[in-house]
Amino acid sequence: MERTVASPLGPLTLVAEDGALIRLGWGRARREDETNLLARAAADLAAYFAGELHTFDLPVAPEGTEHDRKVWGAMQAIPPGETRAYGEIARAIGSGAQAVGNACGRNPIPIVIPCHRIVGANGALGGYSGQGGAETKRFLLGLEGAL
Secondary structure, eight states: OEEEEOOTTSOEEEEEETTEEEEEEESOOSSOOOOHHHHHHHHHHHHHHTTSOOOOOOOBOOOOOHHHHHHHHHHHTSOTTOOEEHHHHHHHHTOOHHHHHHHHHTOSSTTTSOGGGEEOTTSOOOOOOSTTHHHHHHHHHHHTTOO
């Protein structure tokens, strides 16, 4: 099941399977399905972009390795308006900073799983795998008051 959601970053595609969000992509969906979960996710994203929602509590089921899931869980624990360095996340889960960066790049549900909250040790933004790259990351952090 999938649907397109309008956003200040352009159209986003939400993909759900078995009652959980599994992907958020950049661009339009191939088809437009309507489920309670997709409607809720669309409403939550609209509220997030309007500055009315700060934390997502949508059911998610991202596909990845055990390490990826540890990194994504650590990302979800970062409060809105705050950032953590790649190295901080690495130390917290017993990994390396580069491996954390790689997992960030594989995050299939950006924004909801907030990989944009991970920055370099010196506060540099670092990369962002979403459309628009670092500018999109800067926009999301600004929206959350982290810049």
